[in-house]
Amino acid sequence: DGGITQSPKYLFRKEGQNVTLSCEQNLNHDAMYWYRQDPGQGLRLIYYSQIVNDFQKGDIAEGYSVSREKKESFPLTVTSAQKNPTAFYLCASISQGSYGYTFGSGTRLTVV
Amino acid sequence: GESVGLHLPTLSVQEGDNSIINCAYSNSASDYFIWYKQESGKGPQFIIDIRSNMDKRQGQRVTVLLNKTVKHLSLQIAATQPGDSAVYFCAENQGNNNDMRFGAGTRLTVKP
Numbered sequence: 001d002g003g004i005t006q007s008p009k010y011l012f013r014k015e016g017q018n019v020t021l022s023c024e025q026n027l028n029h030d031a032m033y034w035y036r037q038d039p040g041q042g043l044r045l046i047y048y049s050q051i052v053n054d055f056q057k058g059d060i061a062e063g064y065s066v067s068r069e070k071k072e073s074f075p076l077t078v079t080s081a082q083k084n085p086t087a088f089y090l091c092a093s094i095s096q097g098s099y100g101y102t103f104g105s106g107t108r109l110t111v112v
Numbered sequence: 113g114e115s116v117g118l119h120l121p122t123l124s125v126q127e128g129d130n131s132i133i134n135c136a137y138s139n140s141a142s143d144y145f146i147w148y149k150q151e152s153g154k155g156p157q158f159i160i161d162i163r164s165n166m167d168k169r170q171g172q173r174v175t176v177l178l179n180k181t182v183k184h185l186s187l188q189i190a191a192t193q194p195g196d197s198a199v200y201f202c203a204e205n206q207g208n209n210n211d212m213r214f215g216a217g218t219r220l221t222v223k224p
Binding site for chain 2: 006040042090092099103104108
């Protein structure tokens with residue numbers, strides 16, 4: 001079945017550590033997105049990529065980095081510069097000309 | 113900036129009753145709206161969508177109504193079931209690089 005796979009489901013980060021969240025899709029979608037979800041808030045856009053080797057900052061890109069070396073993959077690195085990284089992270093994708101996202105199942109990141 | 117918001121953060125209904133979840137939007141240029149359902153610890157799932165040139169669209173047990181005059185969107189769920197318990201988000205596609213904007217969500221609880 002086609003879909004988006006996020007891993008790991010749970011991730012724990014120590015202070016000052018960089019961690020990378022994986023997002024892989026086999027839907028042949030062109031665009032991919034990373035959102036952050038905090039309790040009681042809507043999804044906030046971190047980064048997005050319309051095509052391979054190109055990506056743009058979203059509303060809350062500070063402290064995060066991404067890469068898009070392959071169409072199927074859009075990993076997100078949460079760097080030590082992100083001071084409040086504890087949140088639920090969602091990856092989404094969409095094909096060109098479509099309107100609705102397909103979401104992954106999310107990664108819950110906790111700082112310990 | 114313009115945003116999508118919701119009237120109520122929580123909604124509790126009796127099993128078998130109809131549910132109505134509301135959403136206000138402020139960007140009159142948005143041309144497409146989507147309702148998503150998110151169960152605890154999972155990614156959002158597409159429920160139903162509507163274009164700005166429509167005022168009503170029906171799916172299986174769900175209906176979305178769009179009132180452009182007052183910039184209001186609603187999701188109606190008929191014969192609500194325990195499996196409908198989740199957080200429901202409205203989202204607007206502002207037509208700019210598929211940039212979706214999400215509301216904070218309404219938590220629907222179905223009582224047996």
